[in-house]
Amino acid sequence: MSTERIIVGLDVGTTKTVTLVAEIDGSENVRIIGVGIEPAQGMNKGMVVDVALAAESVRASKRQAERSSGYEIGRAYVSVAGKHILAVNSRGVTGLNPNQGVVGNEDIERALEAARAVALPHNREVLHVIPRTFTVDGQDGIHNPVGLHAYRLEVEAHIITAASSSLRNLEKCVTDAGLAVDRFVLNPLASGEAVLTEAERNSGVVVIDIGGGTTDIAVFIEGTVWHTAVIEVGGNHITNDIAHVLHLPVVEAERIKVEEGNAAPDTVDRDAVITVAPFGEDMPTQLLAYDLSQIIEARVEEIFSLVMKDLKRSGYDGLMPAGAVLTGGTSALTNIRNVASKVMRLPARVAEPGNMIGLTDKLHTPAHATGVGLLHFANRIDTGSSDRLGTRPRRPRREGPDIGKAIGDFFGRLLPDD
Numbered sequence: 001m002s003t004e005r006i007i008v009g010l011d012v013g014t015t016k017t018v019t020l021v022a023e024i025d026g027s028e029n030v031r032i033i034g035v036g037i038e039p040a041q042g043m044n045k046g047m048v049v050d051v052a053l054a055a056e057s058v059r060a061s062k063r064q065a066e067r068s069s070g071y072e073i074g075r076a077y078v079s080v081a082g083k084h085i086l087a088v089n090s091r092g093v094t095g096l097n098p099n100q101g102v103v104g105n106e107d108i109e110r111a112l113e114a115a116r117a118v119a120l121p122h123n124r125e126v127l128h129v130i131p132r133t134f135t136v137d138g139q140d141g142i143h144n145p146v147g148l149h150a151y152r153l154e155v156e157a158h159i160i161t162a163a164s165s166s167l168r169n170l171e172k173c174v175t176d177a178g179l180a181v182d183r184f185v186l187n188p189l190a191s192g193e194a195v196l197t198e199a200e201r202n203s204g205v206v207v208i209d210i211g212g213g214t215t216d217i218a219v220f221i222e223g224t225v226w227h228t229a230v231i232e233v234g235g236n237h238i239t240n241d242i243a244h245v246l247h248l249p250v251v252e253a254e255r256i257k258v259e260e261g262n263a264a265p266d267t268v269d270r271d272a273v274i275t276v277a278p279f280g281e282d283m284p285t286q287l288l289a290y291d292l293s294q295i296i297e298a299r300v301e302e303i304f305s306l307v308m309k310d311l312k313r314s315g316y317d318g319l320m321p322a323g324a325v326l327t328g329g330t331s332a333l334t335n336i337r338n339v340a341s342k343v344m345r346l347p348a349r350v351a352e353p354g355n356m357i358g359l360t361d362k363l364h365t366p367a368h369a370t371g372v373g374l375l376h377f378a379n380r381i382d383t384g385s386s387d388r389l390g391t392r393p394r395r396p397r398r399e400g401p402d403i404g405k406a407i408g409d410f411f412g413r414l415l416p417d418d
């Protein structure tokens with residue numbers, strides 16, 4: 001039976017707002033049928049700082065997506081980022097009915113509920129509850145306990161929460177723009193859906209989405225999410241450094257970064273010059289491409305050092321043989337991969353979103369990993385149809401903005417085929 005349906009992904013970034021309309025049917029590809037891309041307003045470091053302005057840019061991107069798709073859209077999967085995100089690992093335990101004795105999906109949901117019931121301050125909300133591994137009657141390291149005989153089921157879950165106030169601000173600008181929130185999704189989880197291969201996810205990998213205002217990371221090990229973090233440094237900081245050090249207007253600093261930027265000065269011709277337009281009526285002047293590259297390298301090194309520090313703190317830094325997958329607009333920077341590898345001592349690749357067909361012309365760039373990833377998230381996790389592992393979630397699909405949806409994310413991957 002076909003499960004085809006229309007869904008909408010809304011990536012409210014620091015520099016751009018993107019609305020994507022897609023047809024999903026649970027197969028590997030999402031079919032993009034509408035695209036709206038607008039410069040962001042009212043955002044800072046991944047968070048809404050001016051609801052009216054942010055709503056304006058959401059509304060504009062929504063209109064564009066409606067025009068290009070021919071659909072009127074009413075709800076969307078919405079990406080969330082910012083310093084207000086917190087993630088913890090938690091355990092949940094449940095007993096099983098001794099007469100029945102076999103683990104079922106309801107038992108897993110109960111164990112996840114218990115894990116979710118960690119002390120949650122009243123000003124925070126749960127975004128995702130992701131099962132990492134199960135222990136059945138003391139036997140640990142089990143990925144799929146369904147069907148096992150047991151008296152006691154324990155789950156180790158990764159729980160991601162967000163500040164209620166930040167979520168409400170984001171929700172307000174989305175609803176003011178005429179869209180209901182289908183579901184909030186943490187930025188790097190969406191990006192991971194768009195850029196990671198199943199092999200990377202299974203062997204251990206970190207996805208690093210370097211945007212304008214934030215760098216969002218998610219560690220996937222054994223097929224699921226073990227760690228997430230949001231770091232408040234991104235491409236805008238590189239632009240500001242260039243503007244500051246070279247005494248240039250921010251717009252000009254941004255232009256030379258994108259057009260001429262290189263994160264590895266040792267690959268830059270020492271004599272190469274770049275022509276720039278300084279402030280006001282001043283005549284164009286020239287600067288060394290090498291100097292520009294040194295400014296960029298310093299900030300890019302800082303970003304990867306911060307990521308590495310966070311990975312070390314998480315304790316999972318040695319568990320990523322597949323290395324780092326870089327995405328987000330800033331990962332388009334020439335030679336950024338080399339800097340990532342050098343600083344983090346990990347293999348690294350730059351990735352743009354994949355597995356999409358249809359209106360994809362504008363989306364073949366790492367900046368669109370989150371937007372496209374929201375569609376994959378909906379396709380693989382919320383539809384109840386096959387995912388790439390060939391497994392099939394039996395969980396009934398829930399409609400509407402439902403925080404209960406946070407329970408059991410990525411669960412589809414753990415269930416056996418019918």
Ligand SMILES: Nc1ncnc2c1ncn2[C@@H]1O[C@H](COP(=O)(O)OP(=O)(O)OP(=O)(O)O)[C@@H](O)[C@H]1O
Nearest residue numbers: 013014015016211212213214235236329330332367
């Ligand atoms: N070719 C390029 N070289 C260097 N930087 C680039 C390039 N293209 C885009 N960028 C930078 O990428 C950043 C925007 O990335 P992206 O679109 O992923 O951010 P965002 O999603 O709006 O922000 P965030 O995710 O931080 O909230 C900007 O700082 C921009 O200058």
Ligand SMILES: [Mg+2]
Nearest residue numbers: 013014211370
């Ligand atoms: Mg982004």
